[in-house]
Amino acid sequence: MSMSFARTAPLGFAAALLVTFASPTFAHVTLAEGQATSGTSYKGVLKVPHGCGEAATTAIKVTIPEGVVSVKPQPKAGWTLALEKGPYEKTYDVMHGKAVKEGVKTITWSGGTLPNAYYDEFVFIAYLAPQAQATKLYFPVLQSCEGASADWAQIPQEGGPRPEYPAPALKLAAAAMPAAGTTTFKAGTLTIEQPWARATPGGAKVAGGYVKITNTGTLPDKLVGGSFERAGRFEVHEMSMNNGIMTMRPVSGGLDIAPGASVMLAPGGFHMMFMDLKQPLKEGDSVKGTLTFEKAGTVDVVFDVRGIGASAPAAGTMGGMSGMEHQH
């Protein structure tokens, strides 16, 4: 067996080389920088190495994928810019506390002429929303020419053939911050780490919120309340055993944050309860809120919404207020 493997391996290698050389010499429309880290800004440079066959390029339209926000195109002399805007599937927290729900979906440069014999670049800048896992984003480009067009929109399939007109791709590394998160907010001597909320099934009117609070000072403080943008009410709860049954109830007088101590609000223990939800929480959402401390006062925070976990989606009605768009 090992002999036959040794003999076939070089053949397979040669065949792979052959395929590479046999693919069209015809260059594609691509992004100059094909790799980036999510959670950072990105300069997208679309390289246009030729026309549509011999025909000169007269327009370039790029479609911006979900998760690429705060897009700004670079104007080009001799070309007219047009932007299409629309809502995003998710809400993004671009700068802390600034929720972004809509933005540029397509950019079109048109009215210029780029002869087939020439090369040019079309540039935009953007922010790549943080992703917990590495992924690949595609930026389909419609290249219009005099009497012809080329639609660079094919998404390669894993293990499938190389598409003839692949969409420009960007390999996105996971955000520098781990999925567990290190989004930190400060209030005096308190450090507030990674506030998050659990996603809700359709009809749920309550959600749990979690956070780690560390008191680096020498005086005790207390978490006495707060707010959650999509909730009518906010409470701090504790879990306790009552006749063998786990129940939760509001912490009376606030939750102590002793000097030098870290207090974890986590599933199964202390937690925040967001009640009278006006809108369901979807994984990936960012929701503004506040935490109020007895001494440190009220701090603005952003809650990242994480998966529901094992809960099945509720099929029930959405309730009276869920149809209401909560604008900010």
Ligand SMILES: [Cu+2]
């Ligand atoms: Cu609770």
